Amino acid sequence: MARTVLVTGATRGVGRALALQLQSTGCQVISVARSLDALPEGVEGLALDLAAPDAATRIASWVRAEHPRCAGLINNAAIMVHALLTEDPQPAEVAREIAINLVTPMQLSAQLLPVIAAQEGFVCNITSGLALAPKRDAAVYSASKSGLRAFSRALRDQVRLAALPVQVHEALLPLVDTSLSQGAPEGKMPPEEAARQILAGIRSGEDEIDVGKVRLLRLLLRLSPALAYGIIRRS
Known part of the structure; x- marks a missing residue:
């Protein structure tokens, strides 16, 4: 595992669990948050809103200046707005959700590639x-994660074509017991277990890390797509 890892969204949930588990293996963890006081002890942070148009550029500049040996990036931060766009189009909320969940992670991945490649990270x-x-009621979140999935696959292909020593992983989460899943039914995975499976997948070099019940979802999508879509739609 890399010695210095940037984890976005490390103030709570899966991101916090990732930071703590990385620290337990001897890694230095750095992060970005609007409130640095909420970060785990020992995590150095940059105070920043990930929805800012220049967020990725500012983070990359900070990493290059203060943590030039950063060897890992985990784009974990995300928000989910539950809404029916047929009732309220919510343009400001849609733009913010896409910025945090998709635009900044894509830009940050691209801008930090040279730093990470230098560490073979x-x-x-x-x-x-x-x-x-x-x-159904998380259309923008679902679309942003689908977009990040496509980006991850394409970036992996580009990295391999360029023969860069960088592993590009995608970790697909199931329903995890975090603030994003408040009000959801039982059966949620503890964030600590989700983090454990993510880090295990990174260590083993998996391109796509299916966490928990995502494996079952993939199987169901192959056997009966309509049933799978129906279950998720009504959840």
Whole structure:
């Protein structure tokens, strides 16, 4: 595992669990947050809103100046707005959700590639089972994760074509017990277990890391796509 890893969204949920588990293996963890006080102890952070138009450029400049040996990037931060766009188009909320979930992770991955390649490191984009089967009242979140999934696959191909020593991973999360899943039914995975499976997949070099029940979702999509879409749509 890389010695210095940038984890976005490390103040809570899966991101916080990732930061703590990385620290336990001796890694230095750095992060970005609007409130640095909420970061785990020992995590150095940059105070920044990931929805800002220049967020990726500012983060990359900070990493190059303060942490030039950064060898890992985990794009974990995300927001989910539950809404029916037929009732309220929510243009501001849609733009913010896409910026945090998709635009900044894509830009940051691209801008940090030279730094990470110099350390023969990795990029891991955290997506979701909803990238495979969208949820009715989380249309923008589902679309952003589907977009990040496509970006991860294309970036992996580009990195291999360029013979860069960088591993590009995608980790697909199931329903995890975080603030994003408040009000959801039981059966949610603890964030600590999700983080454990993500880091295990990175260590083993998996291109796509299916966490928890995502494996079952893939199987169901092969056997009966209509059933799978129906289950997710009504969840």
